Amino acid sequence: MKYISTRGQMEPVGFLDAVMTGLSPDGGLLLPESLPDVSGRLEAWKELSYPELAFEVMSLFITDMPADDLKELIEKSYSVFRVTEVAPVIPVGDLHILELWHGPTLAFKDVALQFLGNLFEYILEKRGGELNILGATSGDTGSAAIYGVRGKPKIRIFVMHPKGRVSPVQEKQMTSVLDDNVFNLAVQGTFDDCQHLMKSIFSDVAFKTEYSLGSINSVNWARVLAQMTYYFYAAFRVQESTGAEEVQFSVPTGNFGDILAGYLAAQMGLPVHKLILATNENNILSRFFNTGEYSLSEVVPTLSPSMDIQVASNFERYLYYRLGKDAGALRDMMDSFKAEKSLSVPLNANGVVDDLFVAGAASTAQTLATIKKYHEEHGYMLDPHTAVGVAVAERFAEGRALSPKAPRTARRAVPTICLATAHPAKFTEAIEQAVGAAAHHPVIDALADAETHCDTIANDETAVRDYLVTKTRG
Numbered sequence: 070m071k072y073i074s075t076r077g078q079m080e081p082v083g084f085l086d087a088v089m090t091g092l093s094p095d096g097g098l099l100l101p102e103s104l105p106d107v108s109g110r111l112e113a114w115k116e117l118s119y120p121e122l123a124f125e126v127m128s129l130f131i132t133d134m135p136a137d138d139l140k141e142l143i144e145k146s147y148s149v150f151r152v153t154e155v156a157p158v159i160p161v162g163d164l165h166i167l168e169l170w171h172g173p174t175l176a177f178k179d180v181a182l183q184f185l186g187n188l189f190e191y192i193l194e195k196r197g198g199e200l201n202i203l204g205a206t207s208g209d210t211g212s213a214a215i216y217g218v219r220g221k222p223k224i225r226i227f228v229m230h231p232k233g234r235v236s237p238v239q240e241k242q243m244t245s246v247l248d249d250n251v252f253n254l255a256v257q258g259t260f261d262d263c264q265h266l267m268k269s270i271f272s273d274v275a276f277k278t279e280y281s282l283g284s285i286n287s288v289n290w291a292r293v294l295a296q297m298t299y300y301f302y303a304a305f306r307v308q309e310s311t312g313a314e315e316v317q318f319s320v321p322t323g324n325f326g327d328i329l330a331g332y333l334a335a336q337m338g339l340p341v342h343k344l345i346l347a348t349n350e351n352n353i354l355s356r357f358f359n360t361g362e363y364s365l366s367e368v369v370p371t372l373s374p375s376m377d378i379q380v381a382s383n384f385e386r387y388l389y390y391r392l393g394k395d396a397g398a399l400r401d402m403m404d405s406f407k408a409e410k411s412l413s414v415p416l417n418a419n420g421v422v423d424d425l426f427v428a429g430a431a432s433t434a435q436t437l438a439t440i441k442k443y444h445e446e447h448g449y450m451l452d453p454h455t456a457v458g459v460a461v462a463e464r465f466a467e468g469r470a471l472s473p474k475a476p477r478t479a480r481r482a483v484p485t486i487c488l489a490t491a492h493p494a495k496f497t498e499a500i501e502q503a504v505g506a507a508a509h510h511p512v513i514d515a516l517a518d519a520e521t522h523c524d525t526i527a528n529d530e531t532a533v534r535d536y537l538v539t540k541t542r543g
């Protein structure tokens with residue numbers, strides 16, 4: 070399998086090169102040149118454990134690595150999860166909750182970043198050289214990436230976070246990792262400043278090459294690939310337990326990385342009725358799927374900070390497919406978006422952007438009410454990100470609005486699977502607001518007295534570069 074750029078101006082590369090490249094030199098994102106049709110394999114896949122299924126899905130997209138090596142990497146990545154099932158599906162009320170937070174940092178990002186960390190290590194072993202990862206985080210990505218590569222030889226990781234602007238738990242999770250190869254930088258600025266510093270340093274190709282800079286954010290194709298597995302896995306579990314043919318997924322969305330994996334699984338033949346795209350008040354994506362207009366506004370802080378995003382970095386991958394894989398048309402659209410801060414696509418005959426998607430936003434009040442309701446009625450605690458997904462899912466849960474006189478087939482509901490993207494203890498301030506008591510998890514409780522290490526740095530590109538240079542030479 071070869072990988073191409075959404076902007077069409079890159080020579081196709083194999084998987085391992087795609088992973089090391091991150092973003093394409095033409096400014097585009099990498100995608101497989103074709104999507105395999107797996108509808109004939111679904112029956113057989115239902116029998117598989119999570120790591121076995123991950124191997125089947127990934128090996129369709131990874132053809133430049135021996136099968137045994139890939140198996141070993143996958144097993145290593147998922148053996149650190151706290152439950153052997155990796156991604157259990159729990160029935161809660163009328164919904165099915167897919168718990169994706171059983172990894173080391175209690176957020177779904179571990180599913181992909183544990184794999185990516187091991188993959189980087191593998192590639193460096195095979196090819197030699199070293200890697201200096203530079204990332205910016207508003208919270209969850211940083212700790213998941215750090216846990217993905219901590220202690221690994223030939224890899225250093227530099228994670229910038231806005232000083233004093235990430236949650237205390239998130240800060241502790243990152244800065245309590247004391248391995249020699251982990252560098253936490255508290256930047257005197259905002260998350261946007263951190264991201265700007267990162268992009269600016271990456272755009273200096275000579276510097277990037279000299280210092281072997283690598284990226285762990287969700288533009289890296291390996292992250293999207295690793296996330297596909299759980300859409301198949303959860304659909305199989307819910308098909309088994311309900312007898313339904315089709316399922317639908319509700320996905321709390323920020324950068325569009327998680328839901329993109331679901332979109333690709335559906336294109337490959339998984340019977341998905343709808344993808345329910347849920348946003349918080351930062352609703353650029355839900356507006357897009359309802360109106361066809363993608364237009365920037367200001368980021369507002371919410372209780373679900375990992376979704377406080379305006380420019381969704383993976384959206385370009387979706388747009389590429391929506392434009393019929395026309396890289397020229399996509400380039401034009403991205404150019405005009407850069408100039409005008411908005412773009413639009415025409416609605417289809419059904420008056421929507423895409424028949425597969427429905428979308429909605431949940432306000433802070435709705436998020437809190439949803440946490441409270443599920444706690445009171447079902448004894449189940451949702452984190453605020455998951456609660457956004459659940460609040461929006463309830464609007465689109467099929468079948469309930471139909472009258473009992475409707476034909477039996479029409480009445481049978483399509484089961485809804487809500488992706489639970491973090492454990493509530495990571496965002497206990499929101500939980501306290503919603504239910505008046507804290508949420509706990511032993512991993513988070515253990516952080517209270519942990520020793521931490523972090524360097525404060527000015528919001529200044531030269532300062533960050535100098536820091537990198539000193540630490541990599543040292």
Ligand SMILES: *Cc1c(COP(=O)(O)O)cnc(C)c1O
Nearest residue numbers: 209323324325326327375454490
């Ligand atoms: C990153 C994150 C999201 C958003 O996922 P995207 O892939 O950016 O759409 C949702 N919830 C949590 C807890 C996250 O950490």
